[in-house]
Amino acid sequence: MLIARSARQPLIAATETDLAFYLEIEKMESKFIKHKQPCPSCNGSDPVSINEDGSAKCFSCGTFFTNYENPNGVTTIHTTPKQEKTFFDSYRGTFGALTDRGISEEVAKKYGVRVVYHKDGSVAEHIYPYYNGNEIAGTKTRYVNNKNFRVTGTFKGTGLFGEQLYKTGGKFLTITEGECDALAVAELGIRTAVVSIKRGSASAVRDIRESIEFIESFEQVVIAFDNDKAGRTAARDVASILKPGKARILKLSEGFKDPNDMLKGKKFTEFTKAWFEAKVYTPSGILELASRKDKWLTREVKQSIAFPYAGLNQKLYGLRRGELVTLTGGTGLGKSSVVRELEHWLIKTTDDNIGIMALEENWQRTADGIISIEANDRMYINEVREKYSEEELSTLFDKTIQDGRVYIHAHLGVNNIEEIFSKLRYMIIGCDCKWIVIDHLHMLVSSIQDSDERRGIDVLMTRLRSLVEETGVGMILVSHLRRVGGDLGHEKGVQVSLSHLKGSQAIAQLSDCVIALERNQQSEDITEANTTAVRVLKSRYTGYTGFACSLLYNSVTGRLIELTDEVTFNNEHTEF
Numbered sequence: 001m002l003i004a005r006s007a008r009q010p011l012i013a014a015t016e017t018d019l020a021f022y023l024e025i026e027k028m029e030s031k032f033i034k035h036k037q038p039c040p041s042c043n044g045s046d047p048v049s050i051n052e053d054g055s056a057k058c059f060s061c062g063t064f065f066t067n068y069e070n071p072n073g074v075t076t077i078h079t080t081p082k083q084e085k086t087f088f089d090s091y092r093g094t095f096g097a098l099t100d101r102g103i104s105e106e107v108a109k110k111y112g113v114r115v116v117y118h119k120d121g122s123v124a125e126h127i128y129p130y131y132n133g134n135e136i137a138g139t140k141t142r143y144v145n146n147k148n149f150r151v152t153g154t155f156k157g158t159g160l161f162g163e164q165l166y167k168t169g170g171k172f173l174t175i176t177e178g179e180c181d182a183l184a185v186a187e188l189g190i191r192t193a194v195v196s197i198k199r200g201s202a203s204a205v206r207d208i209r210e211s212i213e214f215i216e217s218f219e220q221v222v223i224a225f226d227n228d229k230a231g232r233t234a235a236r237d238v239a240s241i242l243k244p245g246k247a248r249i250l251k252l253s254e255g256f257k258d259p260n261d262m263l264k265g266k267k268f269t270e271f272t273k274a275w276f277e278a279k280v281y282t283p284s285g286i287l288e289l290a291s292r293k294d295k296w297l298t299r300e301v302k303q304s305i306a307f308p309y310a311g312l313n314q315k316l317y318g319l320r321r322g323e324l325v326t327l328t329g330g331t332g333l334g335k336s337s338v339v340r341e342l343e344h345w346l347i348k349t350t351d352d353n354i355g356i357m358a359l360e361e362n363w364q365r366t367a368d369g370i371i372s373i374e375a376n377d378r379m380y381i382n383e384v385r386e387k388y389s390e391e392e393l394s395t396l397f398d399k400t401i402q403d404g405r406v407y408i409h410a411h412l413g414v415n416n417i418e419e420i421f422s423k424l425r426y427m428i429i430g431c432d433c434k435w436i437v438i439d440h441l442h443m444l445v446s447s448i449q450d451s452d453e454r455r456g457i458d459v460l461m462t463r464l465r466s467l468v469e470e471t472g473v474g475m476i477l478v479s480h481l482r483r484v485g486g487d488l489g490h491e492k493g494v495q496v497s498l499s500h501l502k503g504s505q506a507i508a509q510l511s512d513c514v515i516a517l518e519r520n521q522q523s524e525d526i527t528e529a530n531t532t533a534v535r536v537l538k539s540r541y542t543g544y545t546g547f548a549c550s551l552l553y554n555s556v557t558g559r560l561i562e563l564t565d566e567v568t569f570n571n572e573h574t575e576f
Contacts, residue, residue: 039063041152043092063152092116093127100144101126102263103183111162111183112136128179130158130198140179155198160211166193169217174250174275175208176259177201177225177234184260185224188271193218201225201234208238220248222278224259227252239281248278305474308345309562311549315536316513319346321434321474323541324465326441326507328479328496329517334532334553335478336369337560338517339439342476344373347400352434355427357409357420359443366408367401374400378558407431420444421463428471438464440478442502461506479507481516494518498537514538515548527552532560 036046039058047060048068056068093114097105100123108115116125126142130153138153161179172192176182182196197207204225208215215221223238225231239247253270256262262271282288304318319325319342329335336358346354347370358366368380375396378384385393400406407427427433438444445456468475482502496516498508508514514537523529530553536545551560 037068040065093125096123098126098180098183099123101180101184101260103180103187107183107186110165110186111179113179113183126180128161130155130161131164132157132159134164142180158198159214160195160197160207162193162195163211163214166195166214169214171219172222173215173218173220174222174224175215175238177204177231178258178260181224181226181259184258184263185271185275187263188259188268190272190275201230204234205237205241208241212241216243216246219246221246222248222250222275223281224250224252224275224278226258227256231258236281240283245280247281249281250274250278305346305350308341309534309549309551310564311562312515312534312536315542315544315546315548316539317542319474319476320541322468322472323512324468324475324477324510325513325515326477326479326501326511327515327517328481328501328507328537329519329532330481332521333517333519334551334560335517336439337553337558338532338551339437339476339478340369340373341560343437344370344400346435347406348374350434351405353405353407353432355407355409355424355431355433355436356439357424357427357437358439359409360439363408363410367397370400370406371396372558376557376559407433417444417460421467424467425471428467428473433473435474435476437476438478440480441507442480458506461510465510477511496535496537508538511538512540530555531563 033052034050035048037048037050037056038045039048039060041058041063042060044058044060048056048058048065050056050068054067054069056065057063058065093116095105095109095113096115096117097103098108098113098115103113112129114127114129115123116127118124123144125144128140128142129136130138130140136153137158138151138155141150141152143149160175162182166173170193174182174185174190174192174194176185176194176196177200179196182194185194197204199207221242223235225235225238235249239249251274252258253262253267253274256265256267259271279291280288302320302322304320306318307313307316327335327338343354343356346352356366365380372379375388379388379396388396409423424436427436441457441460444460445453464475464477467473480502481496481500496518498514500516501507501514516535516537518533518535519531520528532551532553534548534551536548539545550563552563553560
């Protein structure tokens, strides 16, 4: 908005998008030093008085000049005189082609646009008329050389630019962001009604509201605003206030700012195609499903990576990127052991980069765990590690980690939550990790300055889910269980349900898959005490839930071995 700071200070020249003002210039305090001067606006011989700061006012047409000596180089604002004529004798110029913009005389004359020429015959000014009914109430003069403009008269009560031509409504109406663009659309071959907003993108909604009855008289409205951020935003804002299904937003060809740009580039076919292909506007988050057929037919097929356990594969059809898998179980039931098996499996069976955020151990312990799976031995125990030569240890390292695909969070404990998510994002985007393992959720919760654990988990799960959706990463998340009452606790092998997840329902709701571990650690039977039942509590992909398999812990190797003979599925669901 243009602001008058002082009568002694000249006004800043306005741009077209700033046309949302009328200043009461006559109220500014200044002393007249010269009277009875000619008016360059209405051509009156002596109606102008000049102030000591160089500004001047015409008492015939009401025009105020910020610099009387150079009226074409600064903003000129018209203030309505007490006795206004039907319209100014000052409607200057002649009908002619806007050669600088590629607009023919025929189109310019249709819209009542006049031009003023320099002495050398080049176009100096465009003069666009605005109507109140059948009468011109104001004009906008655009200076070609510096792109400044001057408003004469008033926009109060006027319609959109060109509105006076289309009083009966019709099937299609095209609305542009500027007058010259409206002329360009007509020049490009669109033979339906074309108009322009009055004051630029910043006041687009206001202009549309003032002419809403006229606009609603058309069945379809094509919005052809500028191809920049302001134009795109204004187009959506305008579309949102029209009746659902009426507005279509035209997408200009890449590299062209507005319809006039396309006209000057002689892109007649391209513009016509874009006009006919303009998409019906729907608010964010609402889709016309029929328009998605091609994407549905050609969508990328999710590639599944098999689990190392046949029972889980039968239930879940493998692991997939773009999904969040939560692994849960009671304390000491082997969650970290299962996670370690999965980490090693992904390293050995894929070419993908893998990011590991183990918040309760240092990087050496993480490396020991992965290499132990490869060695089929407990390499995290010094006495076991000492059995291997340096060459053998080096070979084991090379087989699992040396190729540079494994990235580890090298910090024991937690940082600030924002720093944690920054590191996760870096692993995914900067390190190109396709899989992320987080052990565990409740360590992350402790980094949030919130005493409400449930609310903290809600926040974290939402952010983790959003990260998966945004990046397409496959995420494996370890979560704890809440303690259950009575004699049967998780350490005694009580069957796990989703309600046992610790802290919040968001864990179950936002996970694609939830896998639970169950084991009776207190059993006197050594085999039972070392056997973990794996149960699927949720599978968004397959829908299959229930017991999946049993894993026997080998205390010598530290490995979990699937007891395939105990897998029984046929009694739980139909054949796959």
